[in-house]
Amino acid sequence: MAQDTFSKEETLAMRRRLIGHSCRLFYSDDPVKIIRARGQYLYDEHGKRYLDCISNVQHVGHCHPSITEVAAAQMDLLNINTRFLHDNMVQYADRLAASLPDKLCIFYFVNSGSEANDLALRLAQQYTQHQDVIVLDHAYHGHLMSLIDISPYKFRKLSGQKEWVHVAPLPDTYRGLYREDHPNPGDAYADTVKDLIDEVHSKGRKISAFFAESLPSVGGQIIMPQGYSTKVAEYVHSAGGVFVADEVQTGFGRVGTHFWAFQLQGEGFCPDIVTMGKPMGNGHPLACVATTVEIAGAFTANGVEYFNTFGGNPVSCAIGLAVLDVIEKEDLRRNATKVGAHLKQLLTQLQTRHDIIGHSKNGKSTIRMKENISKNRLKEQDRICVSTDGPWENVVKFKPPMCFSIQDADLVVRCIDRIITGMCLHPHSDKACSSQVYSR
Structure with a gap:
């Protein structure tokens, strides 16, 4: 040492x-x-x-003994390219599936939240065959070039906004357009997304995805008004797009009452793609994209193989499983x-x-x-x-x-x-x- x-x-x-x-x-x-x-x-x-x-x-928790013991044991036994068959990946995917709505049942393992969000963007664009993306004001989704392009927090300091990126108002009921005294701020903010979609269509463009953190972070730790995500998903689906929920910071039970922050919007809401990262490996680089059979099928149908040398390796998945165990055992x-x-x-x-x-x-x-x-x-x-x-x-x-x-x-x-x-x-x-x- x-x-x-x-x-x-x-x-x-x-x-x-x-x-x-x-x-x-x-x-x-x-x-x-x-x-x-x-x-x-x-x-x-x-x-x-x-x-x-x-x-x-x-x-x-830092250096949790259950995590470090599992990591060391698996490292001592095997760590290998993810294109070899191994139980840890499928067992971990099965455990994650049990925490999500039924339709989110296909998983891609990667190494970081940025990788997960980049892949989610690819999945959405391949499935819809459209390019344009709607994001929330002040959003940040990662440090890859593709994600800088959809992160107002970053692109406003750099090369500016691309023509295929469209920024919706942050649904902030404290400082935003519609506040807590509004009779229905969720619907009101969702309607700003509908207006933006109409504007995009008027330019002859099509939406691939609405991309948002379930609790916007850099935007100021915003709690979405009730009904917002459900209504936005309705508008986005009508426009032929998909809803991507970025859970890189908020997943794995941090909100307490639910395992995923998007579930705060109610049982009737389910994203089409969920990205996860930071807490998955308790400090070990581990991230994931969960999506539907239909979206995954479209990604496969493009004929281009996707592989990630380290994403979902036996050590990473052993650690991920141990994290889920600790969350459960320690309540x-x-x-x-x-x-x-x-x-x-x-x-x-x-x-x-x-x-x-x-x-x-x-x-x-x-x-x-x-x-x-x-x-x-x-x-x-x-x-x-x-x-x-x-x-x-x-x-x-x-x-x-x-x-x-x-x-x-x-x-x-x-x-x-x-x-x-x-x-x-x-x-x-x-x-x-x-x-x-x-x-x-």
């Missing part, structure tokens, strides 16, 4: 010399050097412990529901003590404020790691491992309470802007 041999300063200097500067670190002004982790905790080179509210990739969905409700209650209570808090939203743990909570303060003063998100980088987002506890939630809220109090006492200490706290 390699030992840590460099000081933090030496490691940082080497990184700056050897690694592309566009590969940014958390807390880039004063990055944290982490040398080990366990559960929901990170430890730096001095042994200081940090509460990890960033690593949704380590879904069931992590129930824990997410319980701790999430507790966190929401604590955050909502802050609203009664601080005028700075302007809004509390039902459903998820969301508090929106008139000032920005500094993630750097949480890191420096309390050794709590959180991230920021949203179009204005004013969303403080919690996405911890699923073993996050009631005690962890209590600690986080106490620290936020202290920071808000300090900001009220010293109102010029932070940049004034509307912000929110979001737990996922």
Whole structure:
């Protein structure tokens, strides 16, 4: 096992010399050097412990012994090109199928969420024989060129919007076109997609897919209004397109009440393609696309073989199976529901003590404020790691491992309470802007 041999300063200097500067670190002004982790905790080179509210990739907890044991055992036995027959892939696909609606029964294993979304785009375009894609404003779907093209969050900073990409309003009921006081924001936002489809058709173009995260992330941790996805799917299907649900960040029980975030839209809604990634392998690179027999059949019919050398290899699938086992055995969905409700209650209570808090939203743990909570303060003063998100980088987002506890939630809220109090006492200490706290 390699030992840590460099000081933090030496490691940082080497990184700056050897690694592309566009590969940014958390807390880039004063990055944290982490040398080990366990559960929901990170430890730096001095042994200081940090509460990890960033690593949704380590879904069931850092270095979970059940995961590491399975990974080591399978690595010691066999890891091989995925074009050899092996039980792990089919067993894992069967387990995934049991968590999804019946029609989502064909699987393609890949290595990352970006690969999954790129393949989903190919599947949609091959099946429909159309090119055009509708995405949500501020969306981000991955770092491949094909995905930069359908990610407003990225393409607006680069070469701009392609003629085959069409951007629908983000269905944000807090800051968007239709808000919580609207009688039916779900239908109203869905109608903006219908209007966009009509506009596309007026130009003589055809829709291949509507592509959206089930809970838009970079857009600001948006909870879709009820009925939105069902109505959008109706419009998209009528136009000959398919509905792609990006579950790369939100799948595998993170929403607690359901295994997949798209299921929050109700039993009547089922996407045509689902992509999954980050939490699947608990830190091991593992991702997948699930789709229907009809869409998979059209992809096969093009006569071009698809293979992925590493996607779905025996080690990856062994790890994926172990992750599903841990979610079930440790009842992590129930824990997410319980701790999430507790966190929401604590955050909502802050609203009664601080005028700075302007809004509390039902459903998820969301508090929106008139000032920005500094993630750097949480890191420096309390050794709590959180991230920021949203179009204005004013969303403080919690996405911890699923073993996050009631005690962890209590600690986080106490620290936020202290920071808000300090900001009220010293109102010029932070940049004034509307912000929110979001737990996922």
